[in-house]
Amino acid sequence: MTKLADILxxxxxxxxxxxxxxxxxxxxxxxxxxYYTTQDALGVDGDFTTAPEISQMFGxxxxxxxxxxxxxxxxxxxxxxxxxxxxRGTLIADVVRATANVPGFHAAANLHLVEASDRMRKLQxxxxxxxxxxxxxxxxxxxEDMPIFVIANEFFDALPxxxxxxxxxxxxxxxxxxxxxxxxxxxxxxxAPIDAxxxxxxxxEPGALVExxxxxxxxxxxxxxxxxxxxxxxxxxxxxxxxxxxxxxQAVRAHRPVDPFAEPGRADLTAHVDFxxxxxxxxxxxxxxxxxxxxxxxxxxxxxxPRAQGLAKGLRGPELEAHVAAHRRLTHPDEMGSLFKVLxxxxxxxxxxxxxxx
Ligand code: SAH
Numbered sequence: 124m125t126k127l128a129d130i131l132x133x134x135x136x137x138x139x140x141x142x143x144x145x146x147x148x149x150x151x152x153x154x155x156x157x158y159y160t161t162q163d164a165l166g167v168d169g170d171f172t173t174a175p176e177i178s179q180m181f182g183x184x185x186x187x188x189x190x191x192x193x194x195x196x197x198x199x200x201x202x203x204x205x206x207x208x209x210x211r212g213t214l215i216a217d218v219v220r221a222t223a224n225v226p227g228f229h230a231a232a233n234l235h236l237v238e239a240s241d242r243m244r245k246l247q248x249x250x251x252x253x254x255x256x257x258x259x260x261x262x263x264x265x266x267e268d269m270p271i272f273v274i275a276n277e278f279f280d281a282l283p284x285x286x287x288x289x290x291x292x293x294x295x296x297x298x299x300x301x302x303x304x305x306x307x308x309x310x311x312x313x314x315a316p317i318d319a320x321x322x323x324x325x326x327x328e329p330g331a332l333v334e335x336x337x338x339x340x341x342x343x344x345x346x347x348x349x350x351x352x353x354x355x356x357x358x359x360x361x362x363x364x365x366x367x368x369x370x371x372x373q374a375v376r377a378h379r380p381v382d383p384f385a386e387p388g389r390a391d392l393t394a395h396v397d398f399x400x401x402x403x404x405x406x407x408x409x410x411x412x413x414x415x416x417x418x419x420x421x422x423x424x425x426x427x428x429p430r431a432q433g434l435a436k437g438l439r440g441p442e443l444e445a446h447v448a449a450h451r452r453l454t455h456p457d458e459m460g461s462l463f464k465v466l467x468x469x470x471x472x473x474x475x476x477x478x479x480x481x
Pocket of ligand 1 (some may be wrong): 151159165167173174175176206208209210211213214237238239240243260261276277278280376
């Protein structure tokens with residue numbers, strides 16, 4: 124039993140069941156006992172490994188993609204280079220390194236990081252010794268007076284979701300309550316009409332479960348409005364699909380799935396990203412969204428194979444084997460290549476970022 128489990132059980136006993144989003148928020152970001160505030164989440168010794176932690180090629184190619192998009196939009200002499208949820212800072216450090224020789228890019232860039240956890244902010248400071256980024260708690264406070272070029276890898280999957288189950292009358296929300304043994308368990312609220320799910324009545328049957336990520340759509344709205352008014356673009360990379368379809372709420376600890384209610388605050392909680400909802404939020408703000416593209420295809424289009432071959436020339440033995448395995452892991456359909464997708468946002472008057480189709 125964790126301290127946080129005790130706090131949450133007492134809270135539910137006092138005020139009734141909570142939404143899954145409230146539960147997830149507390150587990151991930153509770154100021155004293157939350158996962159991102161207390162645990163070393165990322166890497167081989169942590170609970171999960173992300174693409175930039177697998178190989179430097181990932182951040183290099185994303186960096187060159189951003190730099191090309193910046194040049195395609197006329198190389199504005201002042202812009203915000205933004206990462207949402209930078210983790211250990213590996214991706215943004217690779218982006219900065221890979222773009223050092225792009226004429227004018229560094230001189231024009233102002234670095235902004237959206238990061239909720241102070242612990243993570245410290246890791247990001249160490250990864251960027253020569254930079255002075257501005258940190259933000261949410262996307263809503265990002266600059267409003269310059270183009271924004273945004274990257275987000277495995278950010279949206281960490282934002283709290285709500286789940287709804289359809290019955291004949293409408294939707295019932297999945298809530299976290301207490302079972303007969305006083306342990307936390309899932310239950311269902313009374314049916315209630317949900318505006319955000321009106322459009323899902325056509326393609327779902329009674330019994331279907333869908334997920335709604337209001338934090339994600341709010342962040343996309345804030346970014347899309349800026350991209351339309353100020354210029355720039357955004358690249359979102361994550362696991363998920365075009366529709367929310369079924370229960371994807373999951374807990375991972377030490378690279379293994381665990382019960383999400385067993386040790387709140389000790390496991391990473393995520394859900395698959397509903398890219399359709401992100402694209403809809405962008406379109407409502409007047410911004411264009413690219414085709415959803417598999418990560419493997421995107422990285423191949425950006426030239427990961429020639430880059431991998433170039434790096435391979437300097438490697439031998441186990442290092443070479445690890446490098447070949449990393450290339451495969453990032454791109455192969457049996458690994459991250461097709462589970463992970465890429466969505467680009469861009470001004471409706473411009474072309475999509477390199478590697479993506481309109
Ligand atoms: N992009 C990194 C790390 C992904 S882990 C990589 O690819 O390796 C998710 C990151 O998002 C962490 O840095 C976490 O602290 C941050 N984060 C999680 N929830 C957040 C929220 N609600 N607001 C801002 N940052 C959040």
